[in-house]
Amino acid sequence: MSRAVFLSILLATLIVVGTSTPAWAAQLDARINPNSETSPFKMNYQKTVFIEYPNGGDLFDELQGKEWTVSGTADSSNPGVKALIEELNRGIANDGSQAQISDLNVSYDFHLKARNINTSIDYRVVLQGTLSDYVITADSQRTLVDLGWRGLTTDKEINIDGVEINIPINILRDQEPEVYNYFAGTAAEEVLGKHLINADFILEQPLNNWHFLFDPTGINVDAGTFGLDEEIAGFVISSWTMGESSIREGRQVERVFEAEIVADNTYVVRSVQSSDQANLSAIGFGALDILDGVEIIGVTPTPPEDYMTTSTGDFPVMIVYGMAGIAAIAGIAFFFVSSRSLKNEKQGQQGIDPSNLVGYQTSSSSGGYQTNRGEAQLKDDTSYQQTRSVYENTAPQETTTPPPTMANREEAACGCAASVEMGSECDCEMQGSCLCDASCGCAAEICKEHVSSMS
Numbered sequence: 001m002s003r004a005v006f007l008s009i010l011l012a013t014l015i016v017v018g019t020s021t022p023a024w025a026a027q028l029d030a031r032i033n034p035n036s037e038t039s040p041f042k043m044n045y046q047k048t049v050f051i052e053y054p055n056g057g058d059l060f061d062e063l064q065g066k067e068w069t070v071s072g073t074a075d076s077s078n079p080g081v082k083a084l085i086e087e088l089n090r091g092i093a094n095d096g097s098q099a100q101i102s103d104l105n106v107s108y109d110f111h112l113k114a115r116n117i118n119t120s121i122d123y124r125v126v127l128q129g130t131l132s133d134y135v136i137t138a139d140s141q142r143t144l145v146d147l148g149w150r151g152l153t154t155d156k157e158i159n160i161d162g163v164e165i166n167i168p169i170n171i172l173r174d175q176e177p178e179v180y181n182y183f184a185g186t187a188a189e190e191v192l193g194k195h196l197i198n199a200d201f202i203l204e205q206p207l208n209n210w211h212f213l214f215d216p217t218g219i220n221v222d223a224g225t226f227g228l229d230e231e232i233a234g235f236v237i238s239s240w241t242m243g244e245s246s247i248r249e250g251r252q253v254e255r256v257f258e259a260e261i262v263a264d265n266t267y268v269v270r271s272v273q274s275s276d277q278a279n280l281s282a283i284g285f286g287a288l289d290i291l292d293g294v295e296i297i298g299v300t301p302t303p304p305e306d307y308m309t310t311s312t313g314d315f316p317v318m319i320v321y322g323m324a325g326i327a328a329i330a331g332i333a334f335f336f337v338s339s340r341s342l343k344n345e346k347q348g349q350q351g352i353d354p355s356n357l358v359g360y361q362t363s364s365s366s367g368g369y370q371t372n373r374g375e376a377q378l379k380d381d382t383s384y385q386q387t388r389s390v391y392e393n394t395a396p397q398e399t400t401t402p403p404p405t406m407a408n409r410e411e412a413a414c415g416c417a418a419s420v421e422m423g424s425e426c427d428c429e430m431q432g433s434c435l436c437d438a439s440c441g442c443a444a445e446i447c448k449e450h451v452s453s454m455s
Contacts (some may be wrong), residue, residue, distance in 0.1 A: 019123075024196060025047065025198075025255065025276050026276045027276070028042070028199065028277070028280070029043075029278075030131065030281070032131075033283050034138070034274055038130045039130070041129060041131050042128075042129075045197055045198070046125070047271060048271075048273075049192060049270070050268075050270045051118060051119040051267065051268075053118065066176075066321040068112050070108075070175065072141070072163060074105070076103050076104050076105070081105075084104065084160075091151065092148075092149045095148050095151055096148055096294045098133055098134075099149035100131075100132055104128070105127070105128045108126075110122070110171050113240065121172075123171075125196055127197075134146045134149065136291070136296065141300065143284070143299045143300075144289075145282060145296060145297050147207065147294075147296060148203070148296070152183070153200050154197050156195075157170065163182035165197075166195050166197050168205055168271070169189060182261060182263060187261075188261050199276065200277045202276050205278075207295050210241055210278075212238070212240055214239065214285060217270050238281065238283075238286035238297070240279075241277065241279050241280075242278040253440055255274075256272050284299035284300055286298070287300075
C-alpha cells in the first residue's frame with residue numbers, strides 16, 4: 001500500500017514538473033529581417049519575492065489570508081509607455097548601438113498570495129515592440145546588422161495608469177502600506193528595490209558564446225514565424241541561442257538576494273530570479289563581427305561555399321562525418337579479420353581421439369553386491385608423457401607388496417565366488433589381476449595363469 005502511494009506521488013510530481021513553465025528573469029525573442037526597416041521583438045521580465053515568517057508575528061497577522069492581483073496593458077499612446085520607450089532607447093544608445101524602439105506594447109501582472117509560513121509576490125512585465133534602424137550598411141553583397149541593442153534595461157520608475165511596474169517594493173508601498181513600513185529603511189528595501197526591467201546579462205554574454213545554427217533551405221514554415229509568406233524562400237535562416245549553463249558559456253544559476261528583518265519577530269525577505277535566456281534569428285547567413293565595440297552580424301543571402309558548422313560554432317561537419325566514416329571502416333575491418341581467423345582455425349576433433357581410449361572398471365564387489373563404475377584411460381602413455389604435470393615425481397617409486405596372508409586369500413576366494421554367481425568372471429580380466437585362489441574355477445585367462453603359478 002505504501003509503495004503504491006509513493007509511486008502515485010512520484011507520478012504526480014513528474015506531471016506537475018513536466019507541464020510547468022520555468023520563470024526566466026529576462027527572456028528575449030527577436031526575429032530580424034535585414035531586408036526590412038522594422039522587425040518584431042518580445043522581452044519577458046519575471047521575478048518572485050518571498051516574505052517569510054516561520055515563527056508568526058505581526059507581519060503574519062497583517063498578511064494572513066490576503067491574495068490580490070494587479071494587472072494591465074498599454075500601448076505606445078500611453079504616457080507611461082512613451083516614457084519607457086525613451087528610457088530603453090537611451091540605454092541602447094549608451095551601449096553604443098544605433099538601433100531604436102519605434103513601437104511598444106506593455107503588459108504587467110503582479111500577484112500576491114499569503115500562506116501559513118510565507119507570502120509570495122510574482123512580478124511579470126512583458127514588452128512587445130518593433131525595432132528599427134538596426135541596419136548599418138547594405139549593398140548587393142552583404143548587409144551589416146546591429147545587435148548591440150539587446151540589453152533592454154532601465155532602473156527608473158515606470159508608472160503606467162498609476163501602477164509602478166519596475167521597482168518591486170513600490171507595489172507593496174501602494175497596495176500594502178503597513179507591510180511596506182516593515183521594510184522601509186532596512187536591508188530588505190535594498191533587496192526589493194532592484195529593478196525588474198533588466199537584461200544586462202543578455203548583453204554582457206558575448207555572441208561568440210551563444211549557440212549558432214542555420215537552416216540553408218529557407219522553408220516556408222520558417223517564413224511564417226517571421227510574419228512573411230514567400231519572401232524568404234531560398235534564404236538561409238540564422239539563429240543564436242543563449243541560456244545554457246556550460247563551461248563554454250559559463251555557469252548560469254538563479255540569482256537570489258536575501259535580507260533579514262528584526263522587528264517584533266525575525267522575518268526574511270528573498271528575491272529569486274532564474275537565469276536569462278535569449279533567442280535571436282535573422283534572415284540570411286549571419287557572420288559575427290565587432291564594429292566600434294558593438295557586436296554586429298554581416299548577413300549574406302546564402303552561406304559561403306562549402307561552409308558548414310555545428311551548434312558549437314566553427315567545428316566543420318565534414319570532420320564529424322569523416323570521423324564517423326573512419327569508425328565504420330575500422331569496424332568492418334575488425335569483423336573481416338575475425339572472420340578470416342575463424343576460417344583458418346583447425347576444424348574437426350580437437351581433443352583426444354576416442355579410438356585411443358580404453359575403459360576399465362573401478363568398482364569392486366563387496367559381499368553379494370557389485371557396482372558398475374568405470375573410467376577411461378589412454379591405450380598408451382605417449383601423449384601423457386608429453387603433457388604430464390611438472391609437479392609429478394619423475395623418479396619411479398618402488399612399492400613392496402606384502403606376502404598374501406590366509407585372511408587375504410579367504411577374502412579373495414569369497415570375492416571370486418561372488419563374481420562367479422553374478423556371471424562376471426570377466427571382472428578379473430578388466431582389473432588386470434586375479435582375486436581368486438586355486439579353489440575357484442574362473443575361466444578368465446589371468447586367473448588360469450594365477451592358479452598355475454600357485455600350483
